[in-house]
Amino acid sequence: MTPLLRVRDLHVGFGRDPKANEVVKGVSFELMAGQTLAIVGESGSGKSVTALSINRLVDFGGGQITAGSIHFQRSDGSVLDVTQADEKTLRRVRGSGIGMIFQEPMTSxxxxxxxxxxxEEAFRLNRGLTGAAGRQAALDVLDRVRIPDAKSRLAYYPHQLSGGMRQRVMIAMALASSPRLLIADEPTTALDVTVQAQIMALLAELRAETGMSMIFITHDIGLVAGIADNIMVMQQGVAVEQNQIDAVLDNPQHDYTRHLLKAVPHFSAGKAVRTDGHRVEGRAPIVSVDDLVVRFPVGRGLFRAKAAVHAVDGVSFDLQPGETLAIVGESGSGKSTTARAILGLNSHQRGAITTAAGRSRRPIQMVFQDPFASLNPRLNVEALLAEPAIANGQRKDAALHERMQFLLERVGLPADALERYPHQFSGGQRQRLCIARALMLNPDVVVLDEAVSALDVSVQARVLDLLVDLQREFNLAYLFISHDMAVVERIAHRIAVMFAGQIVEIGEARGVLADPQHSYTKRLIAAVPAVERRNQHFAVDMTQVPSLVRQAGYEPPEARWRQAGIDHQVRVEVAS
Amino acid sequence: MSYVVQRLLTFPLILLGVSVLVFVSIRLIPGDAITAMLGTEAGMMTPDQRAALAAYFGIDQPVWSQYSRWFLGLFQGDLGVSSIYAKPVLTVILERFPLTLQLSLMAMVIALGVGVPLGVLAATRNERPSDLVVRVLAMLGQSTPSFVIGVLIIYVLSVFFGMVPAMGTFTPITVDPWASLGQLFFPAVTLGFAFAASVTRISRSSMLDVLSDDYVRTARAKGASPMSVVWRHALPNALIPVVTLSGVEFGYLLGGAVIVEQIFALPGLGRLVLDAITQRDYALVQGTVLFVAFNFLVVNLLVDLAYVALDPRIRLGSR
Structure with a gap:
């Protein structure tokens, strides 16, 4: 039996001299009809470029296939070498042989x-369906990707849909061509974990329904464990290991595979929580937040807003020195707004935030998610590190210089880094710079807003270790905002789960993760992909987050709390 | 629709500000109005005659009372009487405006008709010879003053083709459309030249941005043809900056194109304002500036409405 896809010694390069700038350096693999191949690797491993070469979309990104062959079996049984095909043939193959979905449903x-x-355009291009037939086909395919109320959704613009919905629309568009091969390039990376579980379940069901093959590109081995038949691990443009999924996961041969498997933070339901630096009952908190409310007015009335988005509603917690409180929740849950509120960065907040007298005048500092966007590219490291001190009225003297050197060394950057500019560092190094910058004023509290989310898994693990070390050394309190349960398990002493602007469960990490009480916490934890749970079946769950827009003057009902452990409180759920 | 009403309600406020500014600033120009009006004959006048003339035009009053009288007149549609033409200001303006409006529209059609396709072409052939040619042309068009283009056109037409472009006359489009369009064609080309160059450059750069967007890749992954990718998927997303630029340029054109009107001897708004200023026709300057400001506001409103039509994410009225 001929394979659906056979890639032989594929080389892809970029730029004016593609042979010299190769990103993919001789990759070979085969894919049988109906099978799923996972390509796993970190950023820069060439996994996306490999996938984009299969339908030659790589040409439009400035790439060029310099050597090798890609044989694709078309529906009539003929075999086409994609690397030699002309653009017209390629368009037909893209439309009706190979469907593709991308990482960013927001911009795709x-x-x-x-x-x-x-x-409808996809149906028109690939099946010649126009007018009413096209509309009916679009309706049907929306039903197939489980979009409720499909008829009215057809008239929606993309910005009116949530991220998960948009990814479903992308899948619907790919299905329109009844592809024999679906390439999914990190399709869930930009999505929340419960939405990710929904999309994965949907893809698994569609694969069973249609019998199509899939190539699934991801950085997260845990995610593909349940869906892939074979796995190919890529590093720096080379496939270092490929085999059946069980063989790779249970008995990895290559060092890099082993390293990846170890670096991926496995979620183990509270078994891997930290054992150092526990909360001391009765110790004075360094920050306490009482009944924080942040509402953004929307809709213009004559004199005041008619309604408001209740971004954060009645959030209270405190933070002791040396302790990590992790706030977990999905996008729109209000966790980042809470973080910003601690620093007074919101415009419409009320509630009491009390900060104990700290070591410096500005005891709270922040590290942001995107290390590429949060460092001014025009300033060198010395200027970047000096900035908070200068803003705080310090002089740029020898003592300051000494502190810079000390912190750079402490976060694991070379001393000559001071002269360099941000673009000369990798993502992980930049995040270390951001951490050093946050520590310049010797703060007591560091707010880490998704601080490791943008990093590759192996880099992420090392930055997490660094954070733990720094916490012990300087007795720092962390407010750690994250959507990633596995990361949170590594660093949190306590966890607050936020849903729709409110804390629904808060307490000691082990208790919350091992014995979740609130239905949302349970759902969140069940959605975390894990290698161990790869054979577990996910049902398609269509639960949507409720709207946070309320009429002006609306006050939520008083929260009632239930004690579920010594340090473990759960909000009592009201049936609605 | 409530957005449009809201915007219309702000118009009077802005026009009030404009009217005060122009009222005061024209009176700051040194030299007195009577001398400017009469030229050399002013020397032959007795002080009494001077005073009588000043009283006739109402410019012997204090500025604030002149302003309040003029302002009250506005509500009755009375912009005052032009001293040069001895006709109501509004009548003078409305005589000149059709030419300026038609000239501006023609210039814009030429600019968009040439600029957008050239910009798109250059963007899709980024860094290839045709892109370079377009870029050089655009640079040239932007840096050549309009009088050079105008004079060149007249020179080429008369010397090489032996024809003289219709000058100094204007037939309204309602009377004889072809004659009217023909008379304004070369002036419109002159005006549209630099305009087209700006449009080319901005559509090229905007298109280049859009062509690397994810949804363009999605369209290609669907198997859409290059034409469909460019015109259907990319161009509507690239048009917003083009609309912004066109709105500003068109607003300026409606204020009159002094140089082009001068070269082709056209009786448009530009020369009207110029004459009014040099001859201290206070009422005419005030009226024309107010009229031009009003046009600008209307054009801006249309630009905002065009944004909504182009991009469904832009919703007027909300934050």
Whole structure:
């Protein structure tokens, strides 16, 4: 039996001299009809470029296939070498042989056309369906990707849909061509963990329904464990290991595979929580937040807003010196707004935030998610590190210089880094710089807003270790905002789970993770992908986050709390 | 629709500000109005005659009372009487405006008709010879003053083709459309030249940005043809900066194109304002500036509405 896809010694390069700038350096693999291959690797490993080469979309990104062959079996049984095909043939293959979905559902749909128009276009291009037939086909395919109320959704523009919905629309568009091969390039990376579980379940069901093959690109081995038949691990443009999924996961041969498996933070339901630096009952908190409310007015009335988005509603917690409180929740849950509130960065907040007298005048500092965007590219490291001190009225003297050197060394950067500029560092190094910058004023509290989310897994693990070390050394309190349960398990002493602007469960990490009480916490934990749970079946769950927009003057009902452990409180759920 | 009403309600406020500014600033120009109006004959006048003339035009009053009289007149549609033409200001303006409006529209059609396709072409052939040619042309168009283009056009037409472009006359489009369009064609080309160059450059750069967006990749992954990718998926997203630029340029054009009107001897708003200023026709300057400001506001409103039509994410009225 001929394989659906056979890639032989594929080389892809970029730029004016593609042979010299190769990103993919001789990759070979085969994919049988109906099978799923996972390509796993970190950023820069060439996994996306490999995938984009299969339908030659790589040409439009400035790439060029310099050697090798890609044989794709078309529906009529003929075999096409994609590397030699002309653009016209390629267009037909893209439309009706190979479907593709991408990482960013937010930007992958055209904002000026309705989703109906975009899906109908796919049907028109590939099956010649126009008018009413096209509309009916679009309706059917929306049903197949389980979009409720499909008829009215056809007239929606992409910005009116949530991220998960948009990814479903992307899948619907790919299905429109009844592809024999679906390439999914990190399709859930930009999505919340419960939405990710929904999309994965959907893909698994569609694969069973249609019998199509899939190539699934990801950085997260745990995610593909349940869906892939084979796995290919890539590092720096080379496939270092490929085999059946069980063989790779249970008995990895290559060092890098072993390293990846070890570095991926496995979520183990509270068994891997920290054992050092526990909370001391009765010790004075360094920060306490009481009944924090942040509401952003929307909709213009004559004199005041008619409604408000209740971004944060009645959030209270405190933070002791040397302790990590992790706030977990999905996008829109209000966790980042809470973090910003601690630093007084919101415009519409009320509630009491009390900070104990700390070691310096500015005891709270912050590290942001994106290390590429949060360092001014025009300033060198010395200027970047000096900035908080200068803003605080210090002089740029020898003592300051000494502190810079000390912190750079402490976060694991070379001393000559002072002269360099941000673009000369990798993502992980930049995040270390951001951490050093946050520590310049010797703070008591560091707010880490998704501080490791943008980093590759192996880098992430090392930055997490660094954070733990620094916490012990300087007795820092962390407010650690994250959506990633596995990361949170590594660093948190206590965990607060936020849902729709409110804390629904808060307490000691082990208790919350091992014995979740609130239904949302349970759902969140059940959605975390894990290698160990790879054979578990996910049902398609369509639960949506409730709207946070309320009429002006609306006050939520008083929260009632239930004690579930010594340090473990759960908000009592009201049936609604 | 409530957005449009809201915007219309702000118009009077802005126009009030403009009117005060122009009222005061024209009176700051040194030299007195009577001398400027009469030229050399002013020397032959007795002080009494001077005073009588000043009283006739109402410019012997204090500025604030002149302003309040003029302002009250506005509510009755009375912009005052032009001293040069001895006709109501509004009548003078409305005589000149059709030419300026038609000229501006023609210039914009030429600019968009040439600029957008050239910009798109250059963007899709980024860094290839045709892109370079377009870029050089655009640079040239932007840096050549309009009088050079105008004079060149007249020179080429008369010397090489032996024809003289219709000058100094204007037939309203309602009377004889072809004659009217023909008379304004070369002036419109002159005006549209630099305009087209700016449009080319901005559509090229905007298109380049859009062509690397994710949804363009999605369209290609669907198997859409290059034409469909460019015109259907990319261009609507690239047009917003083009609309912004066109709005500003068109607003300026509606204020009159002094140089082009001068070269082709056209009786448009530009020359009207110029004459009014040099001859201290206070009422005419005030009226024209107010009229031009009003046009600008209307154009800006249309630009905002065009944004909404182009991009469904932009919703007027909300934050």
């Amino acid at each position: 749909l055209n904002p000026v056309h309705t989703i109906g128009a975009q899906i």
